[in-house]
Amino acid sequence: MSGDAAIPGPAGTADAAGLLAPQGLGRKLKAAAASSPFYMGIILLLLVAFFSFLHPATFASSYNVRNIFLDASVLLILAVGTTYIMIAGGFDLSIGSVLVFSGVVAAQVMLQFGTDSLLTVALGFVVALACGTAWGVFNGFCITRLRVSALISTLGSMGAALGAAYLVTDGSDIRTVPNALIALGHGSVGGVPWLVVITAVVSVIGGVVLHMTRFGRHTYLVGSNPEGSRRAGINVSGHLLKLYALSGLLAGFAAMLSLGRFSTTTLEGHANDPLEAITAVVLGGTALTGGRGTIIGTVVGVFIPAVLANGFIIMGIQPFWQMVVIGFVVIAAVYADQIKRQKGERL
């Protein structure tokens, strides 16, 4: 360790020239190439190439590609919220249940409202977003005000929200969904399904806000050093509250997309959502300890399991293998990341 606390520059101006020089393209590429999203992106491309080569007619068909994207879309919306939460050093296990709860309440309200129009759908969206946000605010309140750990708070609301959803429906799915919403769930624009377009828009907005705005910057700062952020005048509790609200809001949004796609409230279908979202986020290079992560990484992290599952089915391999493989891949990815970090970090 050669400490260079404050190297007196031989000539101040020379130093400044070095410091002020815009980041070289080569250096930028090098930095990007060393990042987890890049490695994982390569793995994703290799998987796609592999399956396309073996089964060009089935895997690479437009129908199948469309399916992969559709399968990934709802999870990706949730994973965008999870990326924010995890960069801030938090956890949200409740998103699957919040999705179900929001979907159930929205479906119920749309049913009561009666007419089948875009207005009904709009009302459904408002209700779902409000329900999701309310659960998110509740999580944030428990975590920041009551100081119950994120793991326990969101574990609690995971159970509570699902239980409440069963109460609303008496335990059976609501299968009456407005046709206008189903049209959204199955329709496409220029050959691209609406769900995919909407998910892409949400991801891009999520990425822009995370990487280019003060809100995003504070998310990284809070995750990297909460106490230091507090000292620097950042309202850490307030920011965390907003992030849990955002995670809930996105779960509510995903609920409507899920309703549109499946035409039912899928009470039983989302128990694994939070863990799948966390898996995707971690695969994408977001640190469990907070402070690091990207939306593009999360996108890659969502698609690796999706492509693998789809490819296995097409190859006639039991799709359960995907779960086995992804389980080990997550561990390997985090291990590789730790090794890389230990090399890069000087203490």
Add this chain to the structure above:
Amino acid sequence: MSIAPAGSKGDAILQARGITKRFGHVEALRGADFDAHAGEVTALIGDNGAGKSTLVKILSGVYGATSGQVLVDGGPVSFASPSDAHAIGIETVYQDLSVCPDLSPSANMFMGREALRPGLLGRLGFLDNPTMRRESAVAFQRLKVALKDMDAPISSLSGGQRQSVAICRAAMWAKRVVFMDEPTAALGVVQTARTLDLVRRIRDTGVAVVLISHNMRDVIQVADTVEVLRLGRRIASMRNQGITVPDLVGAMTGALDTVPESEPGVAA
């Protein structure tokens, strides 16, 4: 240098008069006085429990005083929070690093005070990274701190370099006073020497530097004046001319004066 000195060298920038602070039954400060001057390094020393950290927390807005007065540029002020102290140009470098290891030096320099783009984008909260990067580089250059990479996360820097980012941040925002709480406690010999150089350069920009330290050699190397706290009071304020380590230790422990050692009611 480029910064406008808050006052001319030697003016009293920050003063405390008769500060008391009670925590329940414990009287941490019992009428403490303090003076810090523009363009000088003031060392604040004292044994454990003398009230150094309590005094610094009051002077930097973390605590309110039970009684007594804080004066800035000769006028009384009251801080409701550290932000009030920040607003008036008083910054603190904490002993445990307050930097974010996962972010770049410039993100750390502008932590909580991010520069936003002009116009509509700025109102939407879009960051002005080029400006933050440029101003950080200027601040590092002004204090002659050379970082090998302005864009890498500072976790890739040495402990000493991370500390200098924290110090440069305080120096960049401080218009009047920089408090440094044991800035060399975690550093090796070489890094300590470099950090003390940095302290001198910050002093030379015209702000008052207040150095809280247990390391008497550091104090003698860098301080212009030394304020000694014991049992919640200032018991000495001396110019650093021909002072020796035994002098300082004697003042801290009371071996050199007649104040009785066993005064009641004081604890850490």
